Amino acid sequence: MSTARTEILARLKAASPSSARPPTPALIPKRGQAKGPARTAMFVDEAVYGLAEVVRLKQWSDVVSHVAQVMADTGADKLKAAPHPKLQNLDWSGIKIAYGRGQDDDLVGLSVAYGAVAETGTLVMRSGADAPATLNFLPDVHVVVLQVSDIDANYEAVWGRLLKDSDQLPRTVNWITGPSRTADIEQTMLLGAHGPRKLVIVLIDEKA
Amino acid sequence: MSFFSQDNPQCHDFLNGAKKALDDDRLQAQLARSLKDGFQKKRLKGMSRLPEYEDLRDRAKAIKAHTLENLDTYLEQFEAQVLAAGGQVHWARDDAEACKIIIDICQSVNAKTVTKGKSMIAEEIGLNAQLVANGIEPVETDLGEYIIQLRKEPPSHIIAPAFHISKEQVADTFHEHHLKQVQGRDLTEPTTLVHEAREELRQKFINADVGITGANVLVAETGTGLIVTNEGNGDLTQSLPPVHIAVSSIEKVVPTLDDADTILRLLARTATGQEMSVYTTFFTGAKRDTDLDGPSQFHMVLLDNRRSELLGGPLHDVLSCMRCGACINHCPIYAKVSGHAYGWVYPGPIGSILTPHFVGVDEAHLLPNACTMCGRCEEVCPVRIPLPKLLRTWRGRAFEAGHPGGVQRLGLKFWAWFAKRPALYHTVVRPAVGVLRCMGKARPFDLPAPQGGTFMDRYKKGER
Amino acid sequence: MTQTLKPKIGLFITCMVDLMRPSVGFAALRLLERAGAEVVVPDTQTCCGQPAYNSGDFADARHIAKDVIAAFEGFDHVVAPSGSCAGMISKHYPDLLKDEPDWARRAEHLAARTYELTQYLVDHLDLKEFLATFDHSVTYHDSCSSRRELKIVDQPRTLLAAVDGLELIELADTETCCGFGGLFSVKFPDVSNAITKSKTQLVEDTGAEVLVGADLGCLVKQAGQLNRSGAKVRVFHIAEILAGLAEGPGIEGDKP
Numbered sequence: 001m002s003t004a005r006t007e008i009l010a011r012l013k014a015a016s017p018s019s020a021r022p023p024t025p026a027l028i029p030k031r032g033q034a035k036g037p038a039r040t041a042m043f044v045d046e047a048v049y050g051l052a053e054v055v056r057l058k059q060w061s062d063v064v065s066h067v068a069q070v071m072a073d074t075g076a077d078k079l080k081a082a083p084h085p086k087l088q089n090l091d092w093s094g095i096k097i098a099y100g101r102g103q104d105d106d107l108v109g110l111s112v113a114y115g116a117v118a119e120t121g122t123l124v125m126r127s128g129a130d131a132p133a134t135l136n137f138l139p140d141v142h143v144v145v146l147q148v149s150d151i152d153a154n155y156e157a158v159w160g161r162l163l164k165d166s167d168q169l170p171r172t173v174n175w176i177t178g179p180s181r182t183a184d185i186e187q188t189m190l191l192g193a194h195g196p197r198k199l200v201i202v203l204i205d206e207k208a
Numbered sequence: 209m210s211f212f213s214q215d216n217p218q219c220h221d222f223l224n225g226a227k228k229a230l231d232d233d234r235l236q237a238q239l240a241r242s243l244k245d246g247f248q249k250k251r252l253k254g255m256s257r258l259p260e261y262e263d264l265r266d267r268a269k270a271i272k273a274h275t276l277e278n279l280d281t282y283l284e285q286f287e288a289q290v291l292a293a294g295g296q297v298h299w300a301r302d303d304a305e306a307c308k309i310i311i312d313i314c315q316s317v318n319a320k321t322v323t324k325g326k327s328m329i330a331e332e333i334g335l336n337a338q339l340v341a342n343g344i345e346p347v348e349t350d351l352g353e354y355i356i357q358l359r360k361e362p363p364s365h366i367i368a369p370a371f372h373i374s375k376e377q378v379a380d381t382f383h384e385h386h387l388k389q390v391q392g393r394d395l396t397e398p399t400t401l402v403h404e405a406r407e408e409l410r411q412k413f414i415n416a417d418v419g420i421t422g423a424n425v426l427v428a429e430t431g432t433g434l435i436v437t438n439e440g441n442g443d444l445t446q447s448l449p450p451v452h453i454a455v456s457s458i459e460k461v462v463p464t465l466d467d468a469d470t471i472l473r474l475l476a477r478t479a480t481g482q483e484m485s486v487y488t489t490f491f492t493g494a495k496r497d498t499d500l501d502g503p504s505q506f507h508m509v510l511l512d513n514r515r516s517e518l519l520g521g522p523l524h525d526v527l528s529c530m531r532c533g534a535c536i537n538h539c540p541i542y543a544k545v546s547g548h549a550y551g552w553v554y555p556g557p558i559g560s561i562l563t564p565h566f567v568g569v570d571e572a573h574l575l576p577n578a579c580t581m582c583g584r585c586e587e588v589c590p591v592r593i594p595l596p597k598l599l600r601t602w603r604g605r606a607f608e609a610g611h612p613g614g615v616q617r618l619g620l621k622f623w624a625w626f627a628k629r630p631a632l633y634h635t636v637v638r639p640a641v642g643v644l645r646c647m648g649k650a651r652p653f654d655l656p657a658p659q660g661g662t663f664m665d666r667y668k669k670g671e672r
Numbered sequence: 673m674t675q676t677l678k679p680k681i682g683l684f685i686t687c688m689v690d691l692m693r694p695s696v697g698f699a700a701l702r703l704l705e706r707a708g709a710e711v712v713v714p715d716t717q718t719c720c721g722q723p724a725y726n727s728g729d730f731a732d733a734r735h736i737a738k739d740v741i742a743a744f745e746g747f748d749h750v751v752a753p754s755g756s757c758a759g760m761i762s763k764h765y766p767d768l769l770k771d772e773p774d775w776a777r778r779a780e781h782l783a784a785r786t787y788e789l790t791q792y793l794v795d796h797l798d799l800k801e802f803l804a805t806f807d808h809s810v811t812y813h814d815s816c817s818s819r820r821e822l823k824i825v826d827q828p829r830t831l832l833a834a835v836d837g838l839e840l841i842e843l844a845d846t847e848t849c850c851g852f853g854g855l856f857s858v859k860f861p862d863v864s865n866a867i868t869k870s871k872t873q874l875v876e877d878t879g880a881e882v883l884v885g886a887d888l889g890c891l892v893k894q895a896g897q898l899n900r901s902g903a904k905v906r907v908f909h910i911a912e913i914l915a916g917l918a919e920g921p922g923i924e925g926d927k928p
Contacts, residue, residue: 005299012280015519132500175488184352195440580853583820607728624732663694
């Protein structure tokens, strides 16, 4: 163990009185306690407030044609998708799709959200074999498929899900609330700083 | 007046820095436009959308208070968790140690370029200068930081480092530095500037050997650090290169993820009025074997740099700061002088409390005095830090160290001497007031004309 | 509704009123007496100690605080026509003397009995009407001490609302400091004046004929700037308005 570590901890121990923590239940605001259709509605409202585009589709199979439209609108001739089984199960005939991590020349990227938080219209992505984090940031347009059943009311619930089967978090958990932006030039907000300039959330009613 | 750097503070030059800012009409217009109608209005809107805001402030304050009483325990827990997740933890007592650790890591992988997410800690330790001195090129990726890096200027705000720069100045800077772009292109529209920066920095992100970020919060229970950005630059910085170094000061830790949620419900809301920063990214250790991307090496550098000295002392509460910038955005002095006048890394009220601690009271005594004690800062601080009280503590130390000196000190002592001797006071002030009345424009300190007589004298004489 | 027992009030004049504008003191006196109080003006008062306190000279500040405590013991209440002085006594004296238990106790006792004028009239005496007339448009300046230390916002407005003929036009921004800050205006004059100028611009923007406030320091500073800008705005302390003494050119109105 390093000298610096020993010294710093010793100083802290000497200066910190050390106290037990009283039971501290999470302080979840009312808007983080929505249920059912109200929760979905809140997610949509907040996501739109955060400048995401939200599309609601009935089933997974509807995703393909919507993505094709996004590609056409973007002028993209190919698609990069996360190697997620729910995407791989779809019929992508007619679309040049590659599965893998994000690359600089990806115009349109397609991911599946691990979950979402209605409170602030936030998507929750986590890194894994089926979910490369780079795909969340490199494409020009990011399309994220989210099942309505995967929308949680608050952040605390998503942590609960993530830590249910493992007490270790993945390398990356991204909360994404809208497309990339900056106000660094005279405090004027502009989209598409380094991350995607457009975020399309495809909300699916079907629970696959 | 020269720009400050981490090891060359210009706090002593505050009056000149302030004058320069006051004489800069464009800067004054920018300040007027972006503070009251910008940050302040946005924060109010953000608050209005969350009725529980006040309760969350109390909770955040309690989280910080508890954590600071148990900092060693939580840091040890944090370290254990980072190690379990395949990361490495380094402890640095001061800025030099932190820089050395970071440079050693960079050199161990023969790094030529490193991308950087915005980090005030990196500014505090003067990291970029050290990297350059060791033949490593740092590339700032936050647009504001990128701009000031090109212009060789220090940041003027902790959230918006290029706050003081106009879009014309950015265009000039890009014309000067982006030599691969088409000559004579039109950069008058801010969208073109953002586009160009995105293009220029893309390759840097991809080619970087190491990515260095700060951390807004550290979570002890899972060994997780988190950064908030709106651009996504911090994410590209930490996910593309094979090595990710995160550097954070030790007081940023909180016990649990739920605690982090509380801080996050307040942070962006208070800083910019947003519900949540666009990208709130939690990083835990290095990439897992099954991950498709991510760094294979993760290094967490924990920096003390004199924070342990503040624990339990009169300035203890300043350690609760979450670096939201609200105090800066609401300070009437900052609104006129902007950030550079403060002469070091941190401006505004929080800067005026931190800076004397780092650079000494002889260098920085003007800062805590450059304040009207209006109390707006404390009013808006999400964790209710008693900023005016801490500023006054520094005034006490400055006074003991001989500041102010000269005529001001004489005047203060003179006044106090009389104030303690009522009979003498009231005898002397009566004619003094008379003299002041006659002096006209020659009155010192731009004092106004007294009405005439003193209340006590006129009252004694029977006036009612 | 006035008190049935005549409260005995110690009037804390404040050094600014004493030296710069005694009429404010006489106005406060009148108001309190009209409200049915017995008002005493202890003659050993000089200053509340803020200049020393805010300059970091805590030793002198403590000495002065003790003098004030001693001078004002024995009154039912202490009233000051100033948010900053009332704030100094009620919010800072206890902290200033916390290391001397006996004085700390006496400071707490004084703090609990000390009020700013409008606060006293409205909150404590429940007296909002003084049969005053002031046929002018007025805008109101909230001092930072009143607003943030003492949480006084409604009380002066309640009092002005009862003044016959007075039209209150609020400033577009009632929260930002005027830039006086006591010795700040002397130590950092350029910055102070820039802040004051922004404030007085707002005053002029209301179109009001008169600027009113409850802290003389703020008013004097703004009056000076209004003069420099050539604005035709008269400036008075609220006590003067309520006591019917707001006549003539007002604060800084006549320049000898």
